[in-house]
Every structure is written in structure tokens, then in C-alpha cells.
Amino acid sequence: MTQTIGEALVRRLEAQGVDTVFGIPGVHTVELYRGLAASPIRHVTPRHEQGAGFMADGYARASGRPGVALVITGPGLTNTLTPMAQARADSVPMLVISGVNVLSSLGRGLGHLHELPDQSALAATVALDSARVTTADGLAGAVDRAFARMAEGRPGPTHIEVPLDVAGQAHDAPMPPPSAPQQPTEATDRIAAAADRLRRAARPVILVGGGAAAATGDLRRLAERLDAPVVLTTNARGHLHGHSLVIPASPSLAPVRHLIEAADCVLAIGTELGQTDYDMEFTGCLPRFPGLVRMDICREQLARHPADLTLHSAAAPGVAALLAELENHEARGQSGAERARDIRERAFASLTAEQQAQLALLNAARDALPNALMVGDSTQLIYAGNLYYDHDRPGGWFNAATGYGALGYGIPAAIGAALACPDAPVLCITGDGGAQFVLPELMTAADENLPVIFLIWNNHGYGEIAVSMEGAGIEVVGCDPTPPDFALVAASCGMPYALCAETPDALAEALRRAADTRGPSMIEIRTAKMTRKTEPSP
Template sequence: MNGITVGEALVAELRRRGVDCVFGIPGVHTVELYRGLAASGIRHVTPRHEQGAGFMADGYARASGKPGVAFVITGPGLTNTLTPMAQARADSVPMLVVSGVNTTASLGKGIGHLHELPDQLGLAQTVALISEQISDASGLDPAVDRVFHRLASGRPGPAHIEVPLDVAAAGYAAGPRTPLAPAPPTDPDLIRQAATRLAEAQRVVILTGGGAKRVETGLRALADTLDAPVVQTVNARGLMHGHPLIVPASPSLSAVRELIENADCVLALGTELGPTDFDMYATGRVTAMPGLIRVDRCRDQLSRHKADLAIHDDVDMVVPALLAAIPTKKTKGGGAKRAALTRAAAWNEIGADYRLQVEVLNAIRDAVPSALIVGDSTQPIYAGNLYYDHDRAGGWFNAATGYGALGYGIPAAIGAAIAAPSARVICIVGDGGAQFSLPEIMAAVDENLPVTFMIWNNHGYREIAASMQDVGVTVIGCDPSPPDFSATAKSFGIPFATTPAEPDAVARALREADRLDGPSMIEVTAPKFEHRKD
């Protein structure tokens, strides 16, 4: 790569490592990053806000399994991207944010340069798993090696590289390379111990998190071998759709907790056992997990919850190893019955309002099979996070858990559509959350992406208003007026339909949208929450 700038060399290095799309808004502080972009073969998608760039990178990563990459400017570009980085960290999503920064000599001086921050690198380090500055022309290679090594090992999350203006324009010089060390093999003794315990147990329950979403075939075989119900957290939804052993319901529900607590061995695969998955109602009660065997690629996560046996490794390595080590398939011992009883009890537990919304989700799934459903914090997403059986592994994700950032759904759906061009993408957002990032729909127009933006319009922040009213607080600030979504869609130049929040009606509207090329919008009119007026 002789005779090129550091900025050009960075783009070439990203391409060499398999990056095929960058989400970014060019600025004067990233011009040198763009010098080599047009000829690199890397696709560039322009969001309307740097927060959108970060959320697009997140959606791309979840749909592809590869790190999503965002290019942002110094200062406000980086700070606008911190929220997506925090969401990615909470949900273990691999993301790389590349930012500019002011000239090397000016850093930390506080003399009023454009977009200046007191310590941009330090600010990024509060959220990123790793944050590197390329401080000179030969610093590119080792910095990129360190960043990609971190992205490939341990718990996934956001990483950051910043390039000072003067360094980005300087001639590239090769620096020392650090080869990626191969991952150590799975400890065979731990596998044998786990296999023995699982084979001897009579009432195994498997808990699955996002770390298991790419091992569906092996998980199905393991569940069948152990005759074990499989409980899905939010980030595992879509695994083993329709299987008699599946429990597509939140471990926060009492019915699911009872199933887990009555097990004699619990196998937890790739889940952090976090409060928004396991205690959504904030009861403060930790579910007992008898005979817990825990598998996770993050050593820190393994240390946070006491387990009878902890295996530090990728789930996709451990599941086939367990299958090979378990001697014989168990005789059917009631696993399917335990799963069915739990499904029925959980379905009753979520209540009539949420059941109706899950019926809408079921109608959406059946109208457009194997779609990617990307959501924001809104009523049908809350309902689905409690109980919903999606039909595509990794095809249900949203920002209503973990960090819980509003404005996520629309740009994340765009990133997912870039990553999975053959899939239909359905974005479900509320009228309130949609207003955080509505302009990003124009990026879907620019790219002609097959995304249906479904706006669940109940004219306000229903969940917040109900929460305020429940604790005796006068409801205020929860009734922002939504725009005319029909006029908004017309201004975007995309097809529009409106439908009541009824399963058959929503399915009809969605089937019509599915016949169209490019993006479209459906407004689902839901009842407004009529709170008390004190």
C-alpha cells in the first residue's frame, strides 16, 4: 500500500477484512477517509444523522453477524454516535465507529478548534470496548489489528478508531503487525463434565440468549437429545420456530420462572441473565437455576452469576461438542409437555391487551414469512418481547431491552436490509419513537430497500403515561402530537396505507406492501390511552 495516505490505507484495510458497507455522513474532518472509498468497492450509505449511522451499523451487524461500520466526524459526529454505541454494548453487537479528530498538536489544548472536545478518545472509551487513536503514519496497522482482535474475541460490542486530521492526510507507512492468536480449543474435560450432568438429569431446561442465535440446527438436535424445553430471551427469538420444545416467552414471566426453578439442570447458552430479560417487572427476585451450566464467550459475564459449571467458549463451538459427548438420546420424558404447559400459562399471564398485540404479530409473521422484524419501544414490541414465536433465527430484534434507546428501529431496519438483501424487513415503531428518527427513511428511499415501516400510532407515550398513572403521578408530557403520516409518506415519495390494529387488517395491508419494490409505510391506528386528567 505504498504511495497512499493513511486515510486511504485505512479504507483498504477495512476492505481486506471483509467490510462491504460503511454508514456515514461526510464532513470536513473525514474527507481524507473518503479519498479511497469510491474506488474501494465498499458501499456507502448516507444517513440523515450520525445517530442513524450508528443504529444502521447495529442493524447491519445483527442481520449479518459481521461488524457494522460507521464513519463520523469529530466532536458532534462522535457524540451523536455514543447512544448507538451504548445500545450495541448492552446487546453485545459488534460495531466499529471510525471518527476524525483535530490535528495532533491541538489535542487537549482547549483553544477553540471546530468540533473540539476536551478528550474525545477518553469520551469514546467510556462506551467502547476498545478505543484507539492512530497517532502517526505507522500507527495504522497495529491499531487496526488491536481493534479487530478485540472484536473477534470475548463479548462483542462497539469499538472506536480516531484519526487526527494531519495523520489522515499523511503518507502511509507500514507498522508492526500483531497476528490474531487462534482461540484455544474447548476444554474437553469441561465438556465431559457438562455432558455427564446433562445426561443424568431428568428435567433439563435450556436457556438461550443472543449468543445462540446462529447455532439453530445444533440447538434443535441438543434439545431433542435431552428432551429439554428451550426458553428464549428476546435476542434468541426465532430459534426453532414451532418446535414442541420451544418456549418463546420471557423468563420474567412467572410461568417461565416456574419451569426453570423446577428443573434439575439448567443449561444457559449465550445469555447474560440480565434484568431486562429475566426481571422485566423489576421484582428484584432472581430466578433460581438448579444445577446451572453456563456457556459464554465473555469471562467477565461468567463471573457475575454463580454457576455449578462455567464454560468459557463460543456457544457455536460448545453445542456440537456437547452433542458428540452425550452418549445416547434420552427417552421422551415429558419435555414437550412441560414446554406446552409453560406456553399456555405464559400466554394467559401476559393479559388480554398483549395477547391481542401478539395476534397481530402472528398475522404479520404469517403474511410475510421469514421476514426480519426490527423494533423500537412500542406496544407490540413490548408484547412480543414477553411472548412471540418468530420464524427466522435472529430475525426478531429491538431496542426495548438493554440500553433501551428510542429512535433505534427505523435506522436499524435500514442496516438490516443492507445486510440481508433477499429478506423482507418490517420495522415496527410507535408514533413517538418514530419521530426520533423519521428522516432516516429517506436513506431507504435512496437505496431502494424493501423495508415496510409500520407506525403503531396510539397518539402518545402510552407505556409512560400508564406508568405515571399507576404510581399516582399526574400524567404530563406524554401526549406529543404525531405528524400526518400520510403526508409524511407522500413527501418521502413512498406508498402509504392505514389500517386498524386488527390482525386480519394488518396482514392484508402488509401483503399489499410486500408486493411493492422499495420502501413503504403502514400506519396502524391503535386506541389512545385515556389517562386521568387531575
């Protein structure tokens, strides 16, 4: 029998290597589901379309392949806009496929179910591209363009919509195999010019962002060849774990900023030099970047921050080309390892005692769960780790506390990561506040029997916000939502639960026990409320 456009869409996703989609079926997407039952693609059902988007995000970060969400028109798409915005801010490849009302009704305001004035235009405010499939001939091109946009330039979310009266139409158009994406590589003379600047530097520093994920081995070799300290942004943690040249600390910390500003050549690879990495205190002042050489896959991004020399290249081929140019280079000047050690010590000393204690917990968790994916929400443990934490898996530390900063990210993103990497331990770190945004998604982990450990950092409210309000001289309002009984939440989801003391040894033991169980589990750490000048009335 002739396949429908909905069935052909599933086949095209298969051709693009998709093995998992996250979605909630509805009357506006039933025809898009027609081909899924017979497909090897795994369908995972979240409890909310926002969860579908965050699961796709976590899947993409853990696997390096685009995550795919399948949602209904109208509220399904608008519920997914927050995850799309997070993915746009953090350069995460995500394809959102939605239904839309019948072609003849679009833009006419006829009061149809789930109607929006212009759904595609709304999606385009955060998506790299938003396309509408109106004929069988246009399907393969729309899908292939979406995947090309995510692979050939700076990654991010894309959107395809299929009208109700189009999805069920016959599809007999030819669909040749997708072409391989072509990533940019810089011209040889510019690579040579960059290598010459680095060769002459006595105090080089390398800044590494999330865009360098595919260049791990060559990054280490380049750093060693240049004898250059390597500063890792939040989304780059895990590169050069334990290496003498690594500085797994935020470039917002004063000692790290001093290192950068004292350099005579700064090589920035795959980092947007944005505020949430380089100016966490929101002073409005980024560090100076002397002799800046910038490598990035996105030409527009290169134009947003002036540099002495720009290299329009994906990280992996660009770093490999630099290595080749520097093949016989011998570093000179002050020892890079000594400079890195000094900054590590000073950066750690600049943290508060409370933050240092929280880092001890993270280090204990890392050692108890080697090579784990640690997926986080905006909560105190994550804030501390984003300031200073050396993870042992490249790309294995990620959260939504930078960039767009969407709360409720951790639980669904950890589910997506577990599906992408079934052999890796997955630890979700979320606060009591962030968890309450998405508690129903715990049932998705239960349905899929995923061995995710959900660590709830329960400080009984929005402590960081309360302290910020007091610091601004504002009476605290709205920062004391009562958390649920997480033991009962875990029981309702059929998962083991443990209450853990706030010590490294206790956490390590609780994690080892949880790792020995099948399926998801929950650990709760109940901390004291953050110190407040005034407490709310009982």
C-alpha cells in the same frame, strides 16, 4: 502514487471483509473519504450520526458481521455514543471510525472546531476499545485489534480515531493479511463434566440468549437429545421455530420462572441473565437457576453470576462439543415436550387480552412475510412480542426495548438490516413517539430504494409512560406529543402509504400489498389511546 493513511484505512476495511459503511462526511473526515470512491465498499448517508450508529447495529445483527460507522470528531462522535451504548448492552459488533483534531491540540482546550477534552476517553466509556492512529505503522494493527476484540470475545462497539494532520500523511508501511480470529473453546474435561450433569438431570431446561446465534442447528439437536424445554430470550427468538420443545416467552413471566426454578439442571447458553430479560417487572429478584451450567464467550460475564459450572466457550463450538459428549444419551424423566407445551399455554394465558390481540397481529405479520427480519423500537407491539412471540427466522427478531433501551432505534436499524440482507423481507415496527426521534432517516431508505416496510403503531403519545406515571400517583406531564400526519410524511419521502385497521387480516393484506411494491413503504395503524384516569385538556 503513494497512498495516504486515509486511503490505507479503506483498504484495510476491505481486507477485513467490510462491504458497507454508514457516515456523514465533514471537514474533519474528508481525508478518510479519499479512498472510498474507488472502493467496492458501499457508502450510505444517514441524516444524523445517531442514525449511522443504529444502521451499523441493524446491519451487524442481520449479517453477523461488524457494522461500520464513519463520523466526524466532536458532535459526530457524541451523537454516535447512544448507538454504541445500545450495541454494548446487546453484544453487537460495531466499529466507529471518527476524525479528531490535530495531534498538537489534543487535550489543550484551544477552542478548536468540534473539540472535546478527551474524545478517545469518552468513547472508551462505552466501547470495548478506543484507539488513536498516529502513524502509518500503527494503522493496520489498530484496525485488526478492533475486529479481533469484536470476534474473539463478547462482541460490542469499538472505536478508532484518526487526527486531522495524520489522515492525509503518506502510508507506505506493509500491511500483511489480517489473521483469523480465535474464539475460546472450553477444555474437554469441563465439557465432559457439564455433559455428565446434563446426563443425570431428570428435568433439564435450556436458556438461550443472543450469544447463541451461530449454533442454531446444534441447539435443536442438543435440546432433542436432552428432551429439554428451551426458553428463548428476546435476542434469541427464531431458534427452534414451531418446535415442540421451544418456549418463545420471556423468562420474566411467572410460568416460565416456575419452569426454570423447578429444573434440576439449567444450561444457560450465550445469555447474560440480565434484568431486562429475567426481571422485566424490576422486582430486583432474578429466578433461581438450580444446577446452573453456564456457557459464554466472555470470562468476565461468567464471573458476574455464580454458577455450579462455567464453560468459557463460544456457543457454536461449545454446543457441538456437548453434543459429542452426549452422543449416546437417552433422556429420562417427564416429557420435555409436555413440559414445554404446558408452560407455553400458561405463559400465553398470563398475558392481558390486549397483549394477546397484539400477538395475533404479529403472528399475522410473520405469516404474511415469511422469513422476514422484524426490527423494532420501544412500542406496544414490540413489548408484547418480547413477552411471547415465536419468530420463524433465527436472529430475525430484534429491537431496542431490552438492554440499553434507546428510543429511535427501529427505523435506522431496519435500514441497516435491509442492506445486510437484500433478499429478506424487512418489517420495521415503531411507535409514533419513537418514529419522531428519527423521521429524517426515512429519506435514507428512499435514497437507497430499500424495500423496508415501516409499520407505525400510532397510539397518539407515550401511552405506556402515562400509565406508569398514574400508577405511581404522579400527575401525567409530557406524554402527549402530537404525532405528525404520517400520510404526508410518507408522501414527502416518495413512498406508498396505507392506513390499516387493527385486525390480523387487514394487516396481513396490507403487508402483502406493500411487499409487492418497489422500494420503501409505510403502513399506519391508529390505535385508541391507552386508558387513562385523566385526559389532558384540549
